[in-house]
Structures are given as structure tokens and as C-alpha cells.
Amino acid sequence: MTTVPAHTRRRLLGTLFLSSAFVRTGFIAAVTVAALVAEDLLGSVALSGMPAAAATIGVAVGTTPVAALMAARGRRIGIAGSLVLGVVGAxxxxxxxxxxxxxLFVLSLFVVGVGSSGDRLSRYAAADISTSDQRALAIAIVVWAGTIGSVVGPALLETVQWIAESLGMEGLAGAYMLAAAAVTLAVAVTFFFLRPDPLSFVADDPETRQTGTRRDAMRVLSDPRIQFAIIALAIGQVVMVIIMSMTPIHIRRAGDDLGTIGWIIAAHTFGMFALSPATGWVADRIGRPLVIVAGHVVLLIAALLAATASGSDTATLFIALFLLGVGWNFSFIAGSAYLSEAAPVEMRVSVEGLADTVVWTSGAAASLSSGLLFAVSGYAALCFIGAAMVALPAYMGFRNRRALVTA
Incomplete structure (x- = not known):
């Protein structure tokens, strides 16, 4: 790997951070109201998880071709090109x-998801320009951009609702107007300022060119470190999605308004992103597997706490959703860094793309099933299902802790 000058690394990380902040602002606003739009359009909650599922399926579908585009043309073209689709979808x-x-709404969320796949992969661009002892922190800085989205996106929901209604439109359409504007800014930031391309610092070395194929990446999955990283990332995503996506409906059915929903989801997404630098710093020092396991323990606590809360118990839901975000943050940052470190450098982009395909496909299945599970069994049962699932990677990590550290 070519050494990246410190000032260049800071500038590229800043560009990735700003671009992701714009994307997450729009995406979080869009996903927060997706179930509400679905319920309004259908008059039923049973399929209310389908739009969010379509968005996650879009991420899963888009990840592999965008990763291939990155391997061929670089991170800049891959990220900016995919984000254009995000604007179209919004x-x-x-x-x-x-x-x-x-x-059409479900299709639009699918296109939004495809468009956001480049942003999801942008965290690995931070890893491209970082040394091993700072890789988790670099990934965390990009993930940290979601803090802006977690606060700004939901906090603007009432404002953009008013703007949309003042224009004679449905109020919830305002969230997607916000998404289109924010992602357009992200396209401009990425295309004009992500230079030199982060992947060029890896590809300049003939021994580390991205020559690995998808088949090669499949063979790499025999590495127990990669298996653990992918399982932890996938289950963390599933548990977070099934609880988060149904919480707005759980609250609205108790009689609270969009403002209350927005602030509780803001607490959740703040937990997902705000602690990122600290998470990355700790993961670089005490080890990524330990932080992954800690994340799943926090997810377990969050799921059990949410299961006890009625829709009107907004204080408990505020805490539970915040912890749900924190647990996801631990798992996502440490898992991503562990995956990037374990993958052979010449196949890094292919392995990252394959892993994210698994993660977002799992998340899509969670989104799609969450509405049905909620309709059939209720919110508490949904949370208990999440609690049961999250125990697996925590147990795997604890049982195989020595092998994971030394493999």
C-alpha cells in the first residue's frame, strides 16, 4: 500500500464524512416515514414494512455492481454514480x-436503496487510506457522519411536512423532497472533491491490485474471522431493522404525533452514529472481536427493554431505541474493520461487496417480515425475536474468542 500523506488523508476523510452526512440526512428522513406512508396508502399495517424492505433490497442489489464499478473505476465514480440513482428514487x-x-412508492424506495449502496461502501474507502492500527477509527469517522443525519433528518420532518403542504402536496412527501436535495449535494461533494481516489493508494501497488473475483471471494469465506464478521454484521442489522422499523407505528397507534416519533428515531440514529470515533478508537486498541460481542450484548438489552414498553411509554422507548443504535454501532464499526483487515488486500473490494450483499439482504428480509410479525404477534413479540437472534454472535464471539484474535 502506498503511504498516504497526512494532509491528503485528512482531506479525503473530510470529503467522505461530508458526503455521507448529506446522504444519511436524506435517507434517515425517508426511511423514518416509509412505514407511515405505506399505512396511509394501503390503510393497513401488514405490508407497512415493504417500502423499507425494498430500500434494503436495493442496497443489497446495488452493492455488488457498485463494488465492481469501484474495483474498475475507483471509489469516487462508484459512490457518485450510485448516488445519482438515489436522487432519482427520492x-x-x-x-x-x-x-x-x-x-410506485415501493419501487422508488428500491431505487433509493440502490443509490445509497455506494454510500454504504464508502466506509471502506476510509480503510483504504488508513494503516491497520487506525482502520477502525477511520471507518468510524465516516460512520460518524450519520450523527448529522440522525439529528437533522428526523428533526426536519415537521418543517418539510409544512413545506410540502404549503405547496399543495401530501405532507409526508416533504421527507423525500429533503432526501432528493441532500443526496444531490452528496453527489457534488463526492465527484468534485474525492481526489485522488482512495483506492488508488492500494491499486498503485502491483501486488495489491483488485484482481480477486467473486468466486475467489467466496473461497475466502472459509476464514473464521470473515465468517464471524459477516454474521455479526448481518444479525446486528436484522435486529436493529425489525425493531426500529415498527417503532413509529407502535407509537402512532398509542396516539402520539410525528414530532414524537421523529425525536425517538433521532435518539436511535444518534446512538447509531454519535459514539463512532470512540468506538473505533476502542476497537483499534482492545480488539475488534471484543467490541463486536459487546455490541450484541447491548442489542440484547435494548431489545428486552423495548419489549416492556407500551406505545405511550415514550421515555422507555427513547432509551431502548438509543441503546439499539449504540449496539448496532459497536457491531457495525468493529465488524467492518475486522472484515477489511481479514480480507486479502487484492480481493478486498470483492469481499466487502459480497459481505455487504449478505448484510443488506438480511436486513431486507427483516424489513419485509417486520410488518407481518407486528400485525400477527405485536411489538413485544417482535422485540423478543430480536433478543433471541442477537445471542448467536455474542455466543460465537465469546466461545471462539482466542481463535478469532489469533486466526
Whole structure:
């Protein structure tokens, strides 16, 4: 790997941070109201998880081709190119809400998801320009950008609702107007300022060119470190999604308004991102596997706490959703760093793309099933299911802790 000058590394990390902040602002606002839009369009909660599932499926579908584009043309083109689709998807959502079309709304969220796949992979661009002892911290800095989105996106929901209504549109369409504007800014920041390309510092070395194929990446999955990282990332995503996506409906059914929902989701997404630098710093020093296990323990506590809360118990839900975000943060940052470290450098992009495909496909399945599970069994049962799932990677990490550290 070519040594990256300190000033160049800081500038590139700043660019990745700013771009991701814009994307997360728009994406979080869009996903927060997706279940509400679905319920309004259908008059039923059973399929309310489908739009969020479509967005996550879009991320899963987009990850592999975007990773291939990055391997061929660099991180800059891959990220910016995918984000253009995100703008298109957000505009489609505005139209879908206006005409009252649920199928078009689901399709629009799928396109938004495909568009955001480049942003999801951008955390690995931070790893490209970092040394091993700072890799988790670099990833964490990019993930930290979500702090802005976690606060700004939900906090603007009432404002953009008012703007949309003042323009004669459905109020919830305002969230997707915000998404389109924010992601457009992210496209500009990435395309014009992510230079030199982060991947060029890896690809400049003939021994580390991205020559690995998807088949090669599949063979790499025999590495227990990579297996553990992917399982931890996937289950952390699933548990976070099934609880978070149904919480707005759980609250609204108790009679609270969009403002209350927005602030509770803001607490959740703040927990997902705000502690990122500290998480990365700790993971670089005490080891990524230990932080992964700690994250899943926190997820377990959050799921059990949420299961005890009624829709009107907003204080408990505020704490539970915040902890849900913190647990996800530990798992996501440490798991991503562990995966990047374990993957052979010449196949890093392929392995990252394959892993994210698994993660977001699992998350899509969680989104799709969450509405049905909620309708059939209720919110508490949904949380207990999450609690049961999250025990697996925690147990794996604890049981195999020595092998994971030394493998």
C-alpha cells in the first residue's frame, strides 16, 4: 500500500464524512416515514414494512455492481454514480405519494436503496487510506457522519411536512423532497472533491491490485474471522431493522404525533452514529472481536427493554431505541474493520461487496417480515425475536474468542 500523506488523508476523510452526512440526512428522513406512508396508502399495517424492505433490497442489489464499478473505476465514480440513482428514487417517491400509488412508492424506495449502496461502501474507502492500527477509527469517522443525519433528518420532518403542504402536496412527501436535495449535494461533494481516489493508494501497488473475483471471494469465506464478521454484521442489522422499523407505528397507534416519533428515531440514529470515533478508537486498541460481542450484548438489552414498553411509554422507548443504535454501532464499526483487515488486500473490494450483499439482504428480509410479525404477534413479540437472534454472535464471539484474535 502506498503511504498516504497526512494532509491528503485528512482531506479525503473530510470529503467522505461530508458526503455521507448529506446522504444519511436524506435517507434517515425517508426511511423514518416509509412505514407511515405505506399505512396511509394501503390503510393497513401488514405490508407497512415493504417500502423499507425494498430500500434494503436495493442496497443489497446495488452493492455488488457498485463494488465492481469501484474495483474498475475507483471509489469516487462508484459512490457518485450510485448516488445519482438515489436522487432519482427520492423524486419518484414524491410522485408516488402524490398519485397515491403504493407499487410506485415501493419501487422508488428500491431505487433509493440502490443509490445509497455506494454510500454504504464508502466506509471502506476510509480503510483504504488508513494503516491497520487506525482502520477502525477511520471507518468510524465516516460512520460518524450519520450523527448529522440522525439529528437533522428526523428533526426536519415537521418543517418539510409544512413545506410540502404549503405547496399543495401530501405532507409526508416533504421527507423525500429533503432526501432528493441532500443526496444531490452528496453527489457534488463526492465527484468534485474525492481526489485522488482512495483506492488508488492500494491499486498503485502491483501486488495489491483488485484482481480477486467473486468466486475467489467466496473461497475466502472459509476464514473464521470473515465468517464471524459477516454474521455479526448481518444479525446486528436484522435486529436493529425489525425493531426500529415498527417503532413509529407502535407509537402512532398509542396516539402520539410525528414530532414524537421523529425525536425517538433521532435518539436511535444518534446512538447509531454519535459514539463512532470512540468506538473505533476502542476497537483499534482492545480488539475488534471484543467490541463486536459487546455490541450484541447491548442489542440484547435494548431489545428486552423495548419489549416492556407500551406505545405511550415514550421515555422507555427513547432509551431502548438509543441503546439499539449504540449496539448496532459497536457491531457495525468493529465488524467492518475486522472484515477489511481479514480480507486479502487484492480481493478486498470483492469481499466487502459480497459481505455487504449478505448484510443488506438480511436486513431486507427483516424489513419485509417486520410488518407481518407486528400485525400477527405485536411489538413485544417482535422485540423478543430480536433478543433471541442477537445471542448467536455474542455466543460465537465469546466461545471462539482466542481463535478469532489469533486466526
Amino acid at each position: 423524486a419518484m417517491a414524491v410522485v408516488a405519494i402524490g398519485v397515491g400509488s403504493f407499487p
